[in-house]
Amino acid sequence: MSHTSVPEHVRYRLWGRAGGRCQYPGCNRPLWADDVTKAEFNVAYVAHIVADKPGGPRGDPIRSPQLAGELSNLMLLCDAHHRLIDKGDPDGHPEERLLLMKGEHEDRIVRVTGVARERRSDVLLYGANIGEKVKLPTFRQAAEAMLPEWYPARDRAAELSLVNSWKKDSEKDYWAIEEENLRRGFHSELRPLVRAPGSHLSVFAVAPQPLLVLLGRLLGDLPEVEVYQLHREPTTWNWLSDTAQQQTLLVEEPSAPADGPPALVLSLSGSIAKDRIEAVLPRANMWRVTIGVPNNDYLKTRVQLREFRERLRLLLDRIKLVHGSAGPLHVFPAAPVAACVELGRIIMPKADLPMRLYDESEGRFHHVMDLPAD
Numbered sequence: 434m435s436h437t438s439v440p441e442h443v444r445y446r447l448w449g450r451a452g453g454r455c456q457y458p459g460c461n462r463p464l465w466a467d468d469v470t471k472a473e474f475n476v477a478y479v480a481h482i483v484a485d486k487p488g489g490p491r492g493d494p495i496r497s498p499q500l501a502g503e504l505s506n507l508m509l510l511c512d513a514h515h516r517l518i519d520k521g522d523p524d525g526h527p528e529e530r531l532l533l534m535k536g537e538h539e540d541r542i543v544r545v546t547g548v549a550r551e552r553r554s555d556v557l558l559y560g561a562n563i564g565e566k567v568k569l570p571t572f573r574q575a576a577e578a579m580l581p582e583w584y585p586a587r588d589r590a591a592e593l594s595l596v597n598s599w600k601k602d603s604e605k606d607y608w609a610i611e612e613e614n615l616r617r618g619f620h621s622e623l624r625p626l627v628r629a630p631g632s633h634l635s636v637f638a639v640a641p642q643p644l645l646v647l648l649g650r651l652l653g654d655l656p657e658v659e660v661y662q663l664h665r666e667p668t669t670w671n672w673l674s675d676t677a678q679q680q681t682l683l684v685e686e687p688s689a690p691a692d693g694p695p696a697l698v699l700s701l702s703g704s705i706a707k708d709r710i711e712a713v714l715p716r717a718n719m720w721r722v723t724i725g726v727p728n729n730d731y732l733k734t735r736v737q738l739r740e741f742r743e744r745l746r747l748l749l750d751r752i753k754l755v756h757g758s759a760g761p762l763h764v765f766p767a768a769p770v771a772a773c774v775e776l777g778r779i780i781m782p783k784a785d786l787p788m789r790l791y792d793e794s795e796g797r798f799h800h801v802m803d804l805p806a807d
Contacts, residue, residue: 439479439501439502439507440502443502443503443504443507444479446504447479447504447507447508447509448477448509450504450539450542451464451508451509451538451539451542452542452545452546453465453477453509454509454538454542455477455509455510455511455514456508456509456510456534456535456538456539457510457511457514457517457518457534458534458537458538460511460514462511464476464477464509464511465477476511476512477509477510477511478509478510478511478512478515479507479508479509480507480508480509480510480515480518480519481500481501481506481507482500482506482507482508482528482531482532482535483496483497483500483506483528484497484519485497485498485500485501489519490518490519490523490526491523491526491527491528491531508531508534508535518531544580544581545580545581545584548580548581548583548584551631552582552583552584553583553584553585553586553633554579554583554584554585554586554633554634554635554659555585555586555587555590555591555626555627555632555633555634555635556572556575556576556579556585556587556589556590556591556634556635556637557590557591557592557593557623557634557635557636557637557638558570558572558575558590558591558592558593558594558637558638559592559593559594559615559636559637559638559639559640559648560594560638560639560640561594561595561602561611561615561639561640561641561644562599562600562601562602562607562641563602563639563640563641568639569592569594569637569639570637570663570670572585572589572590574670575590575635575637575661575670577670577671578637578661578669578670578671578672579635579661582659583633583635583659586632586633590637591622591623591626593614593615593618593619593622593623593648595610595611595614602641602792602794603794603795608643608792608801608802611640611641611644612644612647612802615644615647615648615651616647616651619648619651627655631657632655632657633657633658633659634652634655634657634658634659635658635659635661636648636652636658636659636660636661636774637661637670638660638770638774639663639770640770641792642766642767642768642773642790642792643766643790643791643792643801643802644802645770645773645774645777646764646766646773646774646776646777646788646790646804647777647790647802647804648774648777649773649774649775649776649777649778649779649780650777650778650780650804651777652774652777652778653777653778653779653780653782658778660738660770660771660774660775660778661771662732662733662738662769662770662771663770664730664733665729665730666730672733672734672735673733673734674734679733679734679736679737680724680725680726680731681724681725682722682723682724682740682741682744683721683722683723683724683725684720684721684722684744684748685719685720685721685722685723686720686751687718687719687720691716691718692716693714693715693716693717693718694714694716694717694718694761694763695717695718695720695752695755695756695762695763695786696710696714696717696718696719696720696762696763696764696765697720697722697748697752697762697763697764697765698710698719698720698721698722698723698765699722699723699764699765699766699767699768699772699773699776700721700722700723700727700767701722701723701724701727701731701732701767701768701769701772702727702728702729702731702767702768702769703727703728703729703767704723704727704767705765705767707719709797709798710765710798712797712798713791713797713798713799713800714763717763718756720748720751720752722744722745722748727767729769731769732769732771732772738771738772738775741772741775742775742778742779745775745776745779746779749762749779749780749781749785749786752786753785753786756786758786759786760786760787760788761786761787761788761789761803762785762786762787762788762789763788763789763791764776764788764789764790764791765791765798766790766791767793777804780804782807783807787803787804787805788803788804789802789803789804790802790803790804
């Protein structure tokens with residue numbers, strides 16, 4: 434507990450640096466209102482890191498009086514965490530730890546509040562069951578993944594998921610229900626949200642791959658979209674540094690295209706054997722996009738996703754040149770979320786081949802959806 438009177442101008446500066454929120458990691462509670470009644474008043478405590486009296490927590494005979502009114506020695510805390518560091522567990526909160534907490538919180542406030550207005554982005558969360566109920570990221574997780582390049586334009590996300598659906602992707606009517614829900618939700622909820630000039634959308638999705646391609650197709654004509662990818666190691670939605678080790682995309686063309694239908698095989702997050710495709714599409718001319726070792730965590734950087742978009746756009750043109758414009762192009766995806774969405778986004782209406790999308794269930798591929806050429 435503070436015994437000295439901290440100068441008013443120092444308190445103002447501390448409030449500004451803390452963004453008016455508790456600086457204890459994981460708390461971030463706004464300190465201008467009561468949690469229960471929402472009545473607005475000051476619920477903050479100005480806490481000393483080195484106590485202002487030698488006998489206090491982390492006190493020192495010489496440094497305590499020297500640092501009593503110094504901004505660098507003060508933290509803005511809620512009541513619970515003020516009591517924790519001074520009375521509940523002072524030994525567990527040495528000076529070094531508190532300085533680290535203060536520094537990390539204030540650095541974050543600088544990053545967030547330093548973003549210019551044009552870096553605002555609306556958040557889209559989309560999910561559909563993949564064998565079992567999916568778990569989407571929270572709005573807070575999405576916001577953290579966007580920073581510092583973007584920050585949420587609103588205090589909630591737009592959600593296109595079919596709430597409380599117990600349908601599984603192996604059930605007969607699953608695809609028709611989910612496709613209708615996605616199309617209707619997109620046109621009624623999302624289009625009005627991003628119609629304004631200069632709008633930007635940040636997309637977080639977990640769904641069966643044909644639905645992700647459809648989502649990308651619907652997003653295709655929107656001006657500014659960034660699609661995020663859930664990584665497993667480490668578990669995060671944040672894009673990793675573009676200097677991370679990457680695998681090069683490989684495109685394999687059919688050796689001698691015959692009269693059979695063209696098939697686009699995305700063998701990125703897993704391998705797709707030739708006989709599994711021929712079991713449902715005899716005489717298929719396979720155009721395969723793969724990497725040296727397909728795995729479900731290969732896509733880690735924005736650079737990789739941009740490369741995927743560029744290579745796929747050229748490949749769609751190449752397939753049409755070889756096979757003509759009659760179509761359809763049969764698509765067998767084993768690819769990361771973001772890659773599937775981007776595949777849908779690069780489709781050029783009335784120019785590209787119509788697509789027939791397949792999904793794997795019960796050990797074999799099934800035709801589940803068509804994307805017309807419009």
